[in-house]
Amino acid sequence: MTKVRWTVLPRDLLLIIFKKVEDPSDIYRCGTVCVSWKSVATAILSHFILLISYDGGSGCFLFNTKTKGIHNITLPELNHVQFFISSSFGWLLTVDKQYKVCLLNPFTREQIKLPLARYWLRRPRCFRVITSTSPLDPECIVLVKYYSYNKHSVAYCRPGDWNWTVRKLSNWSGSDFIFYKGEFYSIDFYGKLFRICLRRGLVESSLPQLELRDTDVTDLVEVEGNLLLVVRSGCISGDPYPCVVYKLDWFEKQWIRVRSIGNYSILL
Amino acid sequence: MSTAATADASSSGDTTEGSVRLLTLQSEDGEVFEVKETIATQSVTIKGMVDDDCATSTIPVCNVTGRTLAMVIEWWNKHEIGAVSNEKELKEWESQFDTIDDKSDRDDVYDLLMAANYLNIPTLLDCCTSAVAEAIKGKSTDEMREFFDIKSDFDEKEEDALRKENQWAFEN
Numbered sequence: 001m002t003k004v005r006w007t008v009l010p011r012d013l014l015l016i017i018f019k020k021v022e023d024p025s026d027i028y029r030c031g032t033v034c035v036s037w038k039s040v041a042t043a044i045l046s047h048f049i050l051l052i053s054y055d056g057g058s059g060c061f062l063f064n065t066k067t068k069g070i071h072n073i074t075l076p077e078l079n080h081v082q083f084f085i086s087s088s089f090g091w092l093l094t095v096d097k098q099y100k101v102c103l104l105n106p107f108t109r110e111q112i113k114l115p116l117a118r119y120w121l122r123r124p125r126c127f128r129v130i131t132s133t134s135p136l137d138p139e140c141i142v143l144v145k146y147y148s149y150n151k152h153s154v155a156y157c158r159p160g161d162w163n164w165t166v167r168k169l170s171n172w173s174g175s176d177f178i179f180y181k182g183e184f185y186s187i188d189f190y191g192k193l194f195r196i197c198l199r200r201g202l203v204e205s206s207l208p209q210l211e212l213r214d215t216d217v218t219d220l221v222e223v224e225g226n227l228l229l230v231v232r233s234g235c236i237s238g239d240p241y242p243c244v245v246y247k248l249d250w251f252e253k254q255w256i257r258v259r260s261i262g263n264y265s266i267l268l
Numbered sequence: 269m270s271t272a273a274t275a276d277a278s279s280s281g282d283t284t285e286g287s288v289r290l291l292t293l294q295s296e297d298g299e300v301f302e303v304k305e306t307i308a309t310q311s312v313t314i315k316g317m318v319d320d321d322c323a324t325s326t327i328p329v330c331n332v333t334g335r336t337l338a339m340v341i342e343w344w345n346k347h348e349i350g351a352v353s354n355e356k357e358l359k360e361w362e363s364q365f366d367t368i369d370d371k372s373d374r375d376d377v378y379d380l381l382m383a384a385n386y387l388n389i390p391t392l393l394d395c396c397t398s399a400v401a402e403a404i405k406g407k408s409t410d411e412m413r414e415f416f417d418i419k420s421d422f423d424e425k426e427e428d429a430l431r432k433e434n435q436w437a438f439e440n
Contacts, residue, residue, distance in 0.1 A: 021404050
């Protein structure tokens with residue numbers, strides 16, 4: 001009999017096996033068995049998208065983009081927080097009752113402390129969080145967009161900073177944010193693209209503005225290095241939202257309507 | 269077990285039985301098997317050798333023992349078109365492979381999995397990977413390590429962190 005060594009199973013075999021395991025918490029546990037299993041389990045778990053319930057519960061779910069199944073994950077850390085929201089790269093941002101802010105990785109349950117947010121963070125209205133890179137990167141910038149005192153603002157910091165830096169976004173009514181080619185960008189409800197300069201605030205782009213209706217919703221997505229703008233027409237009850245997708249032509253400085261996004265799917 | 273006692277591996281394996289060509293396979297531990305080409309070509313690897321005319325002498329099947337190769341050949345025989353009259357009967361026969369009840373089952377599935385991978389036999393690969401996946405489901409970290417005889421190779425610090433941060437993974 002050959003020597004049975006489950007740790008040295010070829011990576012592609014482990015990949016097939018773990019995919020058949022299906023349940024992400026089982027796959028996650030496989031990743032705690034040994035180093036080689038961990039590397040394969042981590043690769044598979046990237047098929048899952050983190051979904052969060054906004055109803056104040058400790059709801060945190062994983063959506064399997066392959067099977068369309070939804071799996072609940074339990075995070076005891078969320079029992080003590082005031083609220084939490086999804087950030088980039090699969091992390092969560094949590095804020096407790098003393099306004100202590102943390103980034104939490106729901107898989108490894110690693111936590112990264114961020115500066116206190118006592119002075120600017122109140123109830124999470126129109127709240128968005130994105131990071132420039134994985135929070136484990138010391139150069140990572142965490143950008144929080146929020147709304148208070150009738151003004152939109154952004155606050156940013158790096159892990160390890162003592163304070164957040166706050167910038168007011170005057171005359172802005174934005175919908176989505178993205179970190180693209182080394183800069184933060186934002187799109188407003190009228191389809192105008194802004195670059196968020198961390199020193200000076202908003203810088204309006206010279207892109208021709210799209211003609212959007214009041215009820216349209218705009219989202220920014222990066223696909224294969226391209227910046228895409230997804231415009232969803234306002235709700236027509238019962239019907240799916242009709243979507244129009246534009247691609248940014250970086251050199252010609254214009255939005256080009258695209259008919260197909262190839263083999264990709266976008267979850268908004 | 270269909271063992272042919274051809275000790276001389278250098279003799280030509282290109283024999284025929286009626287109009288069906290026979291291939292000679294030799295396991296890692298020197299056991300020799302004569303198998304109909306039509307059956308052995310369920311292995312994509314062997315089919316490639318046949319197509320390239322490289323299957324004229326004894327085919328060494330490295331990393332696969334005679335015991336495992338005999339099981340593989342049994343699998344091929346059952347999966348030959350027309351060998352089993354109905355799908356239900358085949359599934360029933362296959363079910364002996366798709367659950368892992370004890371450590372001896374587990375070792376058989378491991379050997380078959382490695383053989384199916386080396387010889388590239390899609391049906392067997394599918395069956396064995398499903399069996400392992402079923403065995404993993406619902407097990408805690410420690411149960412999996414015990415079941416698969418895996419020693420943690422995380423360094424002490426990492427293991428400690430895993431224990432602390434992911435108690436749910438260990439306790440299930």
